[in-house]
Amino acid sequence: MSNKVLVSTRKGLFTVARGAKGWSVRNVDFLADNVTLALHDRRDGWSYAALNHGHFGVKLHRKAPGGAWEECAAPAYPPKPEGLVDLDGWGKPVNWSTQLIWALEPGGPDEPGHLWCGTLPGGLFQSRDRGSSWELNRPLWDNPGRNKWMGGGADLPGIHSICVDPRSSKTVRVGVSCGGVWVTHDGGKSWECKAQGMHYDHMPDSQADDPGNQDPHMLVQCQAAPDRLWVQHHAGIFISRDTSESWQEVHAQPSSFGFAVAVHPRDPDTAWFVPGIKDEKRIPVDGKLVVTRTRDGGKSFEILRKGLPQEHAYDLVFRHALAIDESGDRLAFGSTTGGVWVTEDQGDSWQNVSHTLPPVHAVRFAGQ
């Protein structure tokens, strides 16, 4: 059971903690700086914070248990070979320079200190020393399929989701916007696109089912039943019951559009989403902020609203801004308008932590 949440915002990293009177903001680090993502590594207690300073670039900081924040290495691309024509799916030249740390995950339990990092413009990096150094995964970067990847809401394509399979640390799946789901079974030496069954209705009919054209907004995997994966896709919600070999669409009410998804760590049929109206109207339906929950693998959805604003609420929840703890009972989410909510009963009721934080990029449970 986690009693702490790291909230990454446009103006700092806020720590929200549970006390005798409920959840509240306890601390802020990097105040006024743009913290885009944070990670608490449950294997060793280290924490990581990704910052985007804009003018000064993307940085990564880390903190040992009981220690202070220190800057470590940020993932950096190798020199681009002179004369190389490297274009993205839009036909635009790819700048080999980290624009955003968009995913940060620990490796498997048998890989202490090993981290995976996804970036804009699409590079996947590995560190084997807690962020002291990083290496670009060349097999994925050099895969010709990468040149089909294109930006969606962001100008550049990127890797936003990384799922290390609990059965084997060598099996890793990554979600790409826009570029489908890619899987390796040999620790990153070879990769395959696995998005068969997804459908992107903004593409021409001839390309709408192309796995490499899909725009999964977020990919998650059930820890106890890892055959089951869920994707909140730009065009709807998809579920895989066969470890991403195939995907089927399910439909939620009041909407299937959104960015975030969380799956229960032990019950693969139970998942949560935070819907918006649609891509061209990225606000809650009828100005009422709700969470949707399925308990039957997407056959039906409940609409959860107790404790959430039901009048003039225009909160959008980004892909990393919904999290579930290891118990499966506690979830937290944060919004573009600075709201943060926590539930201790799987979403039946929500406690508001703040309405006035800076825009929230990401939330993450962080142990005790």
Added chain:
Amino acid sequence: MAKVVFTTNLRRHVDCPTVEATGSTVREVLDNVFAQNSRVRGYVLDDQAALRKHMTVIVDGHRSS
């Protein structure tokens, strides 16, 4: 010998006091500064060693191209 002064908004993030460095070009001077202070390099240059998009270098009051 050039005197290299970093702006205050950069000094908020990384320790980069005013230093003197040798070099016959702006690049050589900066490379010599970065050799002494490797951390500041990543704040000024991107992964391809190009000046970051919103950065500029002023030499004797004139913008360096």
